[in-house]
Amino acid sequence: MGARIEITHWSYRYPLKEDWAVKDVNLNVAAGEKILLTGRSGWGKSTLLQAIAGIVGDTEDGGQALGTIMIDDESALEKHGCVGLIMQDPESQIVFARVIDNATFGGENLGVDRKEILSRTHNALSTVHLDKDCGIEPDHLAQELSGGQIQRLSIASIMVMQPDVIICDEPTANLDPEGVKDVVVAIGQIAEEIGATLIVVDHNDTVWEPIIDRKVILDAGYENNDFKEQIAKLREEIKIPEYERSSSKSIQAMRAHALQCGFEGQNVGHEFTGEFNTHEITAITGVNGAGKTTLAMTLAGLLPAISGDVSVSEDIRADIASCDPHEWESRELAPRIQFVFQNPEHQFVTNSVLLEMISALRISHPQLDEKGLRSLAINRLAYYELELQSNQNPYTLSGGQKRRLTVACAIEANPRILIVDEPTYGQDPITWMALVKMFAQLRDSGTCIITVTHDRDFIEMLGAREIELSPLEISHASVKDGDDDIHVFAKSSQSHFVSSLNPITRLGIGIIIGLPLIVSLDIISASVALGLEFVIAMVLGFSLKTLARYTWPVLIGAAGSFITVMMYNAQHSWILALATAIRVIAMGAPAIVMVMRIDPTDLADAFVQKLHISDRFVYAALAGFRLLPFLRVDLESIHQARAIRAIQSRSRLKKLRDDAVSLLVLAIRRSTTLSIVMQARGFGSQVTRTHIRISRTHLRDWCALAVAIAVPVIALGVAYYGGTLNLFGNLV
Template identity: 40%
Template sequence: MRGLDLRIEPGERVLLLGASGAGKSTLLQGLAGVLGGAEEGESEGELLLDDVPAEAARGRAGLLLQDPDAQVILARVGDDIAFGCENLGIPHDEIWPRVHAAREAVGLDVPLDRATKELSGGQKQRMALAGVLAMRPGLILLDEPTANLDPHGVAEVRAAVGGLLDAHPATLVVVEHRVEVWLPLVTRVIVLGAGDEGVIADGTPDEVLGAQRARLTDAGVWVPASPPPHPAPPASAPGDVLLRARDLAVQRVAGTPVASGIDADVRAGAALAITGPNGAGKSTLGLTLAGLIAPASGLLEASDALAAGAGPAPIRWRSRQLLTRIGTVFQDPEHQLLERTVRAELEVGPRALGQDAAARDAVVDELLARLRLDHLAAANPYTLSGGEKRRLTVAAALATAPRVLILDEPTFGQDARTWGEMVALLARLRDEGSAIVTITHDADVVRALHAARVEIRGATR
């Protein structure tokens, strides 16, 4: 971003909006003083916290990052929550009551000695927020704090933040695409434009979301009661079963199933939504269906039409055999970035299939345009915003036109415009005969894709 003029007063509760890639996360990191300095980027003007440069006021702000994995520091949950307090020099006897209170406030129902590597993405999000709340900072900066949470978790997190602000008054700046979550708590809405547009709207929630509804909708901002259009229903009935699961149990650690008793059919020309609370095993099920984790027990079988001679067990397929059969988009986009530019990232799959340059270019150019990444074709994937990385990994999976596409939280970080475009692209792939499996807390995606639903509740005892 460039040319931003903005003042936030002590105690204000601000909802920061803007299209995907507008610079919201960058602004939060700047306010927290953690952008890295001149050796990691460029800056001009001034960014002050309590009238001193933000990088000189570290500890005054608590930042929840967009990617919860990037904020996990220590091996055990309790130690991780306590880390910020320890760095602020808070007395030991005061730290652990804060840790217990923060964990309870955000609804993180795991022991303090649980290994952080065993947590789901949503549980890591709650843990990171608990660490911020335990610090009791003067400025709370939250970057999409509810993006990976189930509906119950969303309510718990908002209540936890509200309770902290009531007990320990602070300034709040929260970035969230789904604005209705935070409207009961915030007093001001600021909307950022793209590039050097600066602030394009600023005022009370009613002033901004009411009087400027049309302008914000055009800019891709999620406006309550103005959802993006949904694609048309499927043109035909679901086709043959491509993947079949019966009494399936899934695990990441041998001997410790996280979900069991799962029956599901993945059908050609249809969408299947895997839903359920955080930590229930949804992502583990997705990776198992994708042939990347072996089932703990039960049956997982590919049809002859999908296997095409590769055998019925996807876990036994080689990577090249998976390429056109089952594509996967991980929950964390950075776990599957391989190349130095966005264009090269999209060429990985087509190159592996041996496509010639003209065929590759046709596929890549269409995906760049459809997912609004064409202006970033030469950029390093790691410099993209969270929403842009998500669109890139979805596009990379689409580039090989797999018969089955498995996506873990595909709409994370999307503004209303890019959400609509991504869902339309998935619907088109479905109508062309592919199977779509989406792991999601986004009920709008389930409705938009007319998806069947499998609810995961964890392992049966």
């Protein structure tokens, strides 16, 4: 059953901020009502949604809140878990690696009965078309899903929670038309099925009309239902003359021939051949996953081509010898080609909005001094309605403002070729039309514009030439399921027996089997232990090739220890050196073999259920662990952003410092977003958490531990009875 929401004179100011993010909002939503909330970009819509979800508004976080937000006569801060939040960035909403774990996460946090969660999950994944009938196994990696599929997975997670209120913050941003349709239908279906109150923030009102009861404009607390009438009026006020393409003015600016794009040699799209002209806008369209962004980055010279070539015309490159922009230096690239990233946070290179604009104007106006650049930057920020935010850190802007700033900086750099990835998402009608006018002026002035977009109005308004990309057909092999569709994962070891052990058992074996050997320095105990370990590995089904692949770091370490002991031991004893090397292998190899390829989620479950470690600590660490691979992606984006702004550190030390600071900022941003997603799904609630994955130990676990204990005992025993046991340098 839906919940009633009453927002009365509510305002909120973030910590260390002078301006209010949201000011004096009044809004009443009836139980079960479905409304579309819109308003100017930067007017606090996302903040308001997070407040309804109980995530912001608590003065303990250092912010200041006025007024009230009540859900069924209780403060939103006290209604933990009754509000489900769906955000605009699909990737940021992946908490765990597998589809099934993300779907069940919210229900587990709210303490829903295990069987009920399983039933809800089956129904939810079927509803959003992410079940086995649609080719998606429970163990399917969430990161392999398209943007639209990930959004539907988020919807499934909310559906399992069965909240009283569902709030969506631009859930269709950056999705292809089919993805938009699927997400809207799924959200409408889930809201109808569980009777939830629905609040959607989106500037694209048309797609929501079939499921929305009411449309509301948020304007400093003013509520207005004449949404469509105002939008139509704005379009008439800022009308763009119809563009007539003039082929006589167009000349070739760039061409691609037999171009294959991708990462680390892996293609992400079909071979591409085409040309791009001045005085022309080309829109690259296609479904999510078709390789549009990768193609755009390759054309911009930010990624190397796998094969084929990109060639910039002589008129644009002037005295640069190479035709390929990827081979250019940043000072050559920046004034000729500008690129706008899909994620605006990847593009920021300074700590204020004003400095971002100055860094762009420095490219197009090298003759101006700092005072002139500052004056011009303030003027240009006013055009893009960002002058009030000039002293803000760009990371603190709203989503729409971040996008507008990155597009504005690229435009103001005045490049000959402008390549923009999703330029209009998050824009209200006024800022949308301002951007369109600017693109029209650039086109008419002779700029070659290439845009990746799903915005049909943008394409039609500017008379853009359209190139539609189709995706590669990629099949993902899935592991067959079993045990209630939950314990479904890839084989975690070459040995079936080792794979069947509890992760805690495997971790314990890795420690127990080698640790006692640290007390003895003799060659006999180390050799016996290594021999027993080798026999056990063969019996368990490990091949020599697998052992070598897993343990090569240990083998290198053993060789290093042998050389070190031989060089620095007073007697230069090769026996002691050999004993040391063998002991390093006997201690390190089994630890690596046992721990290698343990599933992180299963290990986390074992820590919580078997060792009774705090689930908040363990699952938060697990979610954070998933973000580690993004450090490399973020670092590459940082370097690319600096390249297109012609920013080069003169010293290696300064470059390392700048990289570290930028990575830290992006890591904090990702962590903050992830924590919002986890909290919105009930993580940290006071109820006892349900565990869908049951961490079990069997007789084989105890037998394996017994064998692990026996190996060092036998090895030390043989050395003792042989008279060679050497405990910490003392012969026993």
